Each structure stands twice: as structure tokens, then as C-alpha cells.
Amino acid sequence: MTDASADRVTGPTPDTAIRDAERQDGPMLAADGTPLKSALGKALRRQKLRALMLIAPLLLFIMVTFIAPIADMLFRSVENDIVSQTLPRTVVALDDWEYDSGEVPSEEVFEAFARDLAIAAERKDHTRLGSRLNYETTGISSLFRQSGRGVDEIGEPQMDALEELNEDSIEPFAWAAFMGTEDWAAEVEAWDADQQGLAPVFRPNNEAVAAFPETVQLYSAYAETARIAEDSAWDEDPFPIVFHVFAQELAEADPARLADIPGPAGLDLVAAREAIAALDIPSTRDAFLEIDEDWADPEVWGTIKAFSSPYTAGYYLAAMDLAKTPAGVEPVDEDQRIYRTLFLRTMVLSLTITGSCILLGYPIAWLLANLPLRTANVLMILVLLPFWTSLLVRTSAWKVLLQQQGVINDILVWAGLVGDGSRLVLINNATGTIIAMTHILLPFMILPLYSVMKTIDPSYLRAAKSLGATNWTAFWRVYFPNSVPGIGAGSILVFILAIGYYITPEIVGGTKGVFISNRIAYHISSSLNWGLAAALGTMLLALVLLLYWLYDRMVGIDNVKLGG
């Protein structure tokens, strides 16, 4: 065809192009005159780009909806910024204190802690922190809750003393003018009139910063808390802790300079200084010991110090029944060690389930692979129907069958195999989990086994027998080794699925037949210890990925088959 029309074609045809290229010494050219190499490269790049553009939307989707959540979980399993965020001053002050010294921390630590706790208590953060630290040392939760109420007392006497000197001196607006810039105080007053939206952000004035730096710092924390709380913001007096710090700074200040500074609502600061000096204020440490004597326990402070870094391995240690105590990593008490048992039980039960799946699946796969195709297809429906039936349906079926008043026990009693009084306990224990999950996972064993056995040539067995092997030898030495890849693939698949199961153990497992997944769910929804749930999940995930990698090495991801 090209021969006949070649004369009429004016551009280069493949034929003439090749001939031209052979004649020339230069690079081979494509039809449009560009070098063939770059033209091919361009075409290839375009093809790659098109493929990637088709894939990109899904990849992005999976990244956001699935990979990011998993990454978030990994992050949460080590994240621990609650201590350093809630108690920033205390964490710094504790740097100089050693747990091993066995002493109660110094007054500075208690001072810093009083400020942190007062702010946290107003923001209701102290209970969260308390329950977080309670995972590590029991009793801290109630200690924090109680101290959150008691910390209001610190600064109370100083406040009263100021009020006695000048009634307006502790009013919110007096302090707004005293601490903030004039503009800000005016804005606050204007905002207070209609209370629309959030109040303006606090801006300290320079005199206050120069004279009372720490008071300004605490006051700004108060202003921010009040601003966020929105409702009764400026109707509340500044926290007592502000007056506590103010009193300290007054005491340290130079009286000569104080005379020049106008106090809140025109308070005479020199007189205020004297009035406060006349008070008998206990040390902050004593104030805390008054609230709860547990504050003298180095254990509590050691826990705070141990968990003050923003990242922690604490959750992983807890997931392995270890605890990060102030004295170092130690195993937890004998009666609280549950996770190793749980991991071990998950493994043992999953292995048992895998084993029984091999035992039950092998004969079926053999039968299906060796029957005529038509019969095998009919029998295959019996395997595929359970595979397609809802997991909840199968689990409810087993719940109904295995009960003490259920069908299986009724039949056994009816046939006289067990007495009415001694019905078998088949549910709410490990037996129930094993039976139900073997049934649920059996198709996942049969299908890969079947697809491997289909490829084993039946003539191998005949050859072995004709060479004098007995039936058993022929099977064991010839057929079985050929079917091992199927057993491996099926086992890993069943095992991977089994160790992550949640629903079935939850329903038929009782307390003795539950898996690590059930504990993860418990920590997410009941105990709210998300960090521990994330750590347990990460360990389980690592295990599954390892097995999956093995599976990939053995059969390849692409060979995952679905229902025949």
C-alpha cells in the first residue's frame, strides 16, 4: 500500500525517513524534523504526565482521608505537650530540682506552680492535666482538682488589704487602666457597654511593664482568659494570684519610685506596700501543703518533671506494661499488667484461628480443585455465600447458636449428649471467639489455597504413584510441598485479618476472648486515654505491616483476589 502511494506523499513517510536517516550521519530524526530521541522523550513524558494526572485525584483523596489520619495517630502516640503548655513556668523552675535528692522542691517552684495552676484553674485546664498525669501516677487527678479550688486563696489577703485602703482599687476597670494602655482601657469600656463579639486584645502600658513586669504578665493571662470566656469577662475581679504577685513586686520595689506611680483607682502605692508588709503571709509552699499535703511528695513533682518534655515514649511504655516513673523505667505492679497478656492472647488466638482455618480449608480447597469444574463452581457458592454475607449477620448467627439456651446446646441436650444442667459454655469466652472467627475467616483461607491448588498438575501425583509411592507419600512428598505457597498466603491473610478484629470478639468474646483491638476501642471511647490507644494502634499497625510485607514478598499485592 505504501509503495503505491509513496509518490504522492510530500512529507516524510516512515520508509523515506529511515532511508534519509541511513543516508545522513547526524542523529535520527522524527517525522517533524526534531531528533527522534528527544521526540520520544517528550512523548514519554507526556504519557507519564497523563497517567499521573489520572491518578492524582485519588492519591490526594487517600492522602487526606486515610494516610493523614494514620499519621495523626502516630503523632498522637508520642505527643505530650499538655504539661509544658499548661505549666510552662513550673517546667522551667523544675529544671534545677532533682528527684533523686528526695527533697520537696524549693519555694520558687511552688511560686511558679501557683501562677500556672491559678491560670489553668480559671481556664479549666487543670482537670485535663490531672487526668493525663493520673495515667502515670494514680491520685494526681484528685490532687489537681482539689488544688485548683484551693489556689484561689493565694493572694486573697493581699486583695483584702488593698480593698481596705481604697475600695475601687481592685475593680476590673481600675486595673484595666492601671495595666493597659489608655486606648485599650477605653476600648474595653466601650465593648463592655454592648458586649458584642470578643473584647479587644490586651495591650500593656509601658510604665506598668517597667515597674511590675510579672504582674503585667499574669494580668495579661487574666485578660486573655476573660476575653476567651466572653460572658462575664470584665465583671470579674482579676485573679487573686495577680494580687499575690503584685504584692511581691511592691515589696521588692524602691519606695521612692513608687511614690511617682499612680496606683489603680488612685491607690497610694507606698501606703499599699506598708499595709501588705504588715500582713502575715505564709510561704506559697506552706499554702500548698495546707491545701493538700501530697504536695510534699517528691513522687508528684517527679511525675510532672518526667512528663514535661513535649514528646514522650510514655504511652509505648504503658502499652508494654512498663511505666516511666521519676526513678526511671519500671514494670508496673503485677496486678495491673494487662497489655502483654492481651498482645499474647491476640497472637495465640489468631494463630489458633489460622491453624483451624488451615485444617478446615485444606480439604475443601483440595476437593474444589480436583472436582470437575461444573461441580466445583456449584460448591464454590457454599464458600462464597458466607464470604458475601454481612459480618454482623454471621456474628449474630453465632451469638444465637452458641448461647446456653441456643440451638447447639438445645440439640446436644435433645440428643442426650449433655445434661440439661450442664449445658456447654460456648460463648463469652475464647472458645466463642475461635469458633465464630474461624467460620468468618475460612473463605479467606480457601480462596488462595484453591487458586494455588488449581495450578498443581494432577499428573505429578499419578507420576509419583506409578513410581511406587503410596498415597500418603505421594501426597506428602509431592502434592503438599507444591501447595505450601497457598498455605502461606492464606495463613498470612487470615492472621492479618484476625489480629485486627474488633466486632466479633466484642460480641462473642466476653472478657477472656477479646483482642487488643477491643482495648484500643475502650481507650478511645470509654477511658479517653487517646495517647495510649494511639500507641497500641501503632504497635498493632507495625505488626500488620510487617506481615503484609511478608505477604507481598510471597504472593505480591497485585495477586489479591476477590471472591473468585
Place this chain on the structure above:
Amino acid sequence: MSDVVSNPANALKDDRSPVAFAMPLTAVLGLFFGYLVGQASGNLLVGLILGAAIGAGAAYLAATALANNRTYGRLGIIALCGLLGLLAGGLGGLVGGAFLGAVLSWVAYWLASGDYRRGVPPYATSGQVLWHNAFRFICGLIFFFLIAPIIVIIPLSFNAQDFFTFTPEMLRLSPEGYSLKHYRDFLELAGGSGGHPLYGILGGVIFGGVIIGLRALLSEDGPGKVWPPILIFGLLGLLIGALWGAEGDWISPLKSSLTIAPAATALSVALGTLAAIGLSQSHVPGRQLIMAIMISPMIVPLIISAAGMYFFYSRLGLQGTWIGVVLAHAALGIPFVIITVTATLVGFDRSLTRASANLGANPVRTFFKVQMPLILPGVISGALFAFITSFDEVVVVLFVGSAGQKTLPWQMFIGLREQISPTILAVATILVVVSIALLTTVELLRRRSERLRGMSPG
């Protein structure tokens, strides 16, 4: 039961007559049945004697007088056993007796006529024959284990009582033992307007008509068949109309499931098909890694996916919203779409798209007119997998959803864990019927796909 198969070996070695071989074995089986029936009815001795006698008699007849009249022989034995059952236990006894008679007579003929050697070569030793039959028997038991739990819940769901076992009335097959009570509980409406099925049908039919009209106007192929769209949209309209505004303990979860699953399926099929086509191109950088990422929702245990999604979606404010649940379920369905569509594309002949381009079709037209019809079976079975994944899913929705998105499996899970209610069995039966329908569809699609691929050149 193992007595049945433990003796043929010896019997054959002695080369005894069929009567001498079949009679004792069938008698032993009859003895066993007699034991069961006698134990249950309280007349152990009578049961044993009758059972053994019937077994031996059946085998004798099968081997001698009625050897060539299998149908009459079996019917006679079944009728006899049924009659005895009727006398002992009423209607239920009749059915049970007839069933036992059928088994007994089948075994009698199987042994007496030598059918038990049918599957093995003529030169097989008795031991091999024994093993062959024992193996089949074991396989039968395993199949029974696979299928029986699912079958058993179907009759139980018609129980008139709130029990999870067969009541004596049910066993007697008396009508008062059965009722549709649990199905009524499932459909019971707690409030709401109760739905408008008629409006639904009307709307569906009109919508189908509009589709046909549009196709007639816009497509050069003409309106196509008229009835399928009308029927499909009419049924869909019926479903939507019936459920619209209906509220109930089970109806509301059903509605949630039927809202979430199609939305998630549509999302995963649209994205998954595109990506599968992209992945099947010859030069994709990092194909292994991309494939691993896309398959990962299937590999990672559900509880871990659920935990991660719960944490992350709470940060985004998606936890407890419809969008959150749909996104999560779409992510879980994607691996299935990718796997099935990629598998279909493996057999796809690329020269077809080149031919289409050569004939002047643009890529979009080529996709819809050439590629899509050929890979459609794969896409539909991927969609079915994605649908069933979402429809069945409970772990992720338990964490990502809130009470407003409670799905049918979620309600079943609560029912099983807290107050186990027999309505669950009715729901389970409905779901089994649905899964049988889905299984059939997937099987038909698979065959069609193979046929299409067999037809395509190359």
C-alpha cells in the same frame, strides 16, 4: 456416623453379597437415628428397635426385590418413616420422619448398588474406597459448618416467641409457632409521616421518562429501550418514597445506610476508575508505591483506621458529620474498585482505543464509547464491593459517625451487645437475601466480562 464407612473395607475383602454388606451398615445407621428419636421422645428402646429394623429392611429391599425400582423403593421407605413420625409427633414428626427416611433409603441404595465406588478407579483397594468416602464426608461436614449458621437464622427469624432457639411449636410445624412479628418490628414506624410510596413511583417513572426523552433528543443512537429505565427508576422511586420522612428504630438506620453507601460508592468508583486507568498505562513512575498506598485501607485493620480517622476528623470538625462518614467509607471502598478495575484492564486491548482515535473520536468519546463498555463489568463489580463494604461497615462509622448517622450494622451491633432483640434475626435474613442477590450479580458480571474479553481480538 463413622460406623457407616468403617466397614465396607472388611466387607469387600470378604467379598460378601450386597445384602450381607449393606444390611448391617444400614441397620447401624437406623439404630443411630432410632437412638436420637427415641432419646427425644422418651421411648429409647422402641426407637432403637424400630430404627434398626427399618434400616435392615430398607437395605434388604434395596439389594433384592426393589433393586431395579429405586424410585418406588425410596418413596416407600420415606412414606413409612413419615407415617411413623406423624404418629409420634404430628406434622413436625411427619417432616422429620420423611427426612430421616430419605437419608436412610439413600444410604441403603448407595451401599447396596455399589454406588459408593463410583468416584474411585476400579482397581482401588478397599482402604482407598473407604478413605475416598470418608474424605467426602468430612468435606460435607465442613461445608455444613460454613453454610448452616447462615441458614439456621432464616427459620428462627419467623419465631413467634422472643427466643433464639426452636420452640416446641416450631418443631411441630404448627402455625402458631411462626409469625412475621419480628419483620413487623423491623418496619415499625416510631414517628414521621410514614412515607409516600405512590408519589415515589410516580416521580420515578416521570424521571425515567425524562431520561428517555433526553436520550432521544441528544444521542444519535435514539431513545434506546424504554422499559428498563422506567422500571429501574420506578422501583427506586418506590424505595425513596416509602422511606421518605419515615422514622423508626430500624427504619432510620436503614435510611442512613442507604444514604451513606451509595454516596461513598459513587465517590470511590469515580476516583478509583480514573486512577485504575492511569495505573494501567505503561509508564507510571513509582507504580509500586502508589499501588501500596491505594490498597492500604484494605490492609490496615479497621480499628486502626477508625482510631486514626476519629482523631484526625475531630481536628477538622468532620467527626459526627455525614461528610465525614461518607469520606471514610469511600476511602475504605477504593481498594476494591482499584483491584477489580485493574484486573479488567489487564485484558483490555489497547489497539481498540488507537483504532477509535484513528477513526476520529476524541479521548472523551473514546473513553465512553469504547473503553467504558468493555471495562463496565469490572467497574460494576468494584462498585458492588465498595457498596457492600460501606453497607456492612460498623467499626469506622461507630467512631467517625454520631447518633445522627447511625447505620443498620451499627444498630445491629448495639442490639447484639446490649439488649439482644430478635428483630436482629429478621434484619439478618433480609441481609442474607440481599447478599445472595449481590453474589449472583457479581458472578453474572464476571462471566459477561470473560465473554467480552474472549471476543475482543488479541
